[in-house]
Amino acid sequence: MPVTTTALAHADDLADFVAASPSSYHAAEEVARRLQAAGFARLREEDAWPAQPGGRFVVVRDGAVIAWTTPADAVATTPAHIFGAHTDSPGFKLKPQPTTGSAGWLQAAVEVYGGPLLNSWLDRELRLAGRLALADGRVVLADTGSLLRLPQLAVHLDREANSALALDRQFQTQPVWGLGDPSQADILAELARSADVEAGEIRGYDVLIADSARGAVFGKDQAFFASGRLDDLASVHAAVVALENSAETPSHISVLAAFDHEELGSGSRSGAAGPFLEDVLARVYAGLGADDVQRRQAFAASWCLSSDVGHSVHPNYAAKHDPVVRPRLGSGPILKVNANQRYATDAVGAAAWRAWCEKAGVRSQEFVSHNSVPCGSTIGPITATRLGIRTVDVGIPILSMHSARELAGVSDLHELTRVAAAFFA
The missing domain is CATH 2.30.250.10 (Aminopeptidase i, Domain 2)
Structure with missing residues (x-):
């Protein structure tokens, strides 16, 4: 399928985003800068936060950033749609x-x-x-x-x-x-x-x-995009663009949670295993007048998309991949599945993911590991365990994962943003 001019423009914007984000601390500030330009108000954790619905806020903790939009008709039990990602890279x-x-x-x-x-x-x-x-x-x-x-x-x-x-x-x-x-x-x-x-x-x-090198598009029909820190700035960027361009008024609180220290296991004050997301959600729901029971009601109806990169089938090492389930660059974002809960996806989450993809008009692939080559993990199981919110692990397929310069498909990058927009909407 030919790469569209919109997808190419998206890749160029991602190249700018990565260039401005050489560290997790820069990435958090770049997210804040872009969302402030889109009308989000920046808050500090040590200050009191305005309670009125309809506001747009962003807060930075070290190399992590959480942004959210609260609809005008939000109440104490309004659910949240959380798009999770991470700002650090190996x-x-x-x-x-x-x-x-x-x-x-x-x-x-x-x-x-x-x-x-x-x-x-x-x-x-x-x-x-x-x-x-x-x-x-x-x-x-x-x-x-x-x-x-x-x-x-x-x-x-x-x-x-x-x-x-x-x-x-x-x-x-x-x-x-x-x-x-x-x-x-x-x-x-x-x-x-x-x-x-x-x-x-x-x-x-x-x-x-x-x-130091800027991200670049190349290959037949301009299908490929190479850059440093695609793991996981590709996901952070997708969610930021979706929030920037959000035009619909959702029936939920839309949240971007970009954590630090995922590559180390997420165990820090700014990692997914820390209290940051729970702290922010507690304050958001307190502003809506929610007590502890009502907040738990909201969590029970909430969703989290944990977006991180996954492995594309490698043409030179095809035996390292499952012999049947073989995601490939340029064929859409991936749904990540693991029987041992290294990913949090379950049947209900898989159905919801496919519905969001259909709403966005986006293709989807599946990823599962070769039984003899165990997969890594990401923030999805951590978020699901910490908050009890149903979580689905997704992302885009790439090659050269954890390289100084990774390889993605131009169309996949743009399609992930489209699904993020459908999830927020």
């Missing part, structure tokens, strides 16, 4: 005492974050991005742009590189960023300069590495 995080080096090179001391494909980070331009906590109490975002590179050893010096490449996670993943004496340099100064502050003001930091 990669590397800057260590304490981060300026290091060897043999006349300046290097950055980094720790592996999550489960990246280590070799995918070789020989590409990289950027440092994250947040800096300053002496005066401020927290500012920093992004150096292209600064680092993780150079691979030449094949002349490693004749086994093409048959047995394995990087030592401590000694062979420290990228270079300059030449000189590490005792006379400070990589934090580069971050401070990018944030327009003094290096001496920095008292703490959460800084990660991201690919």
Whole structure:
């Protein structure tokens, strides 16, 4: 099926979104920026929140963001439609005492974050991005742009590189960023300069590495889209666009919950296993006059779409996939199923997902793992367990998952947004 001009425009907008979101902290702020421009009012957790229905609000906690719209006729038992995603991606995080080096090179001391494909980070331009906590109490975002590179050893010096490449996670993943004496340099100064502050003001930091290259469309009929951090900014972006363009007045509270730390298991104050979503929903329903029983009534009628990427069948490794259920790029979003509840989808959720896809005029595929190749998990089971809200795990199929640069289908990206819009509407 040919890729439409609308889908191509959507991919270009996603490329801008990813470029503006090199860290989870940047992603949360980019979501807030876009929704504020669309008329959402930004709130702080430490302030009292307005109670009147009809308002649009957004709140940021570290690298997580939750946004919602409350219809004018909402009551204490109005259900919620929650679209869940995550803002973090596998990669590397800057260590304490981060300026290091060897043999006349300046290097950055980094720790592996999550489960990246280590070799995918070789020989590409990289950027440092994250947040800096300053002496005066401020927290500012920093992004150096292209600064680092993780150079691979030449094949002349490693004749086994093409048959047995394995990087030592401590000694062979420290990228270079300059030449000189590490005792006379400070990589934090580069971050401070990018944030327009003094290096001496920095008292703490959460800084990660991201690919510098912008997302790009390519392939026959412009079918493919390659970018860093598609896992899971593709889902975050889909929900943001759906909220920005929402024209219908829904009969439910529409919620975007984009969590941090999914790649680490979600166990943090800003992760899906933490209290953030429950805290926000409690305050939203309190504003509607709901008591605890009424809020639980609302939850019983609510839905959560947990959207994260899944595996497309790989043409070079087809035996790694189920022999029958084989989702493919360009054939629509996926419904993720697992008998052991690594995904939260059940029969009722599958039926609801198909109804939303039909409403949006979108194709849908299924994903299930090969019995000998267990799947990972995501925020869906965590949200279902924590809140008791019926949850469906969905997403788009991709290749190169957890690579520094992942591969998606242009049409799938746009179709996920269309389903998100139907879910919110």
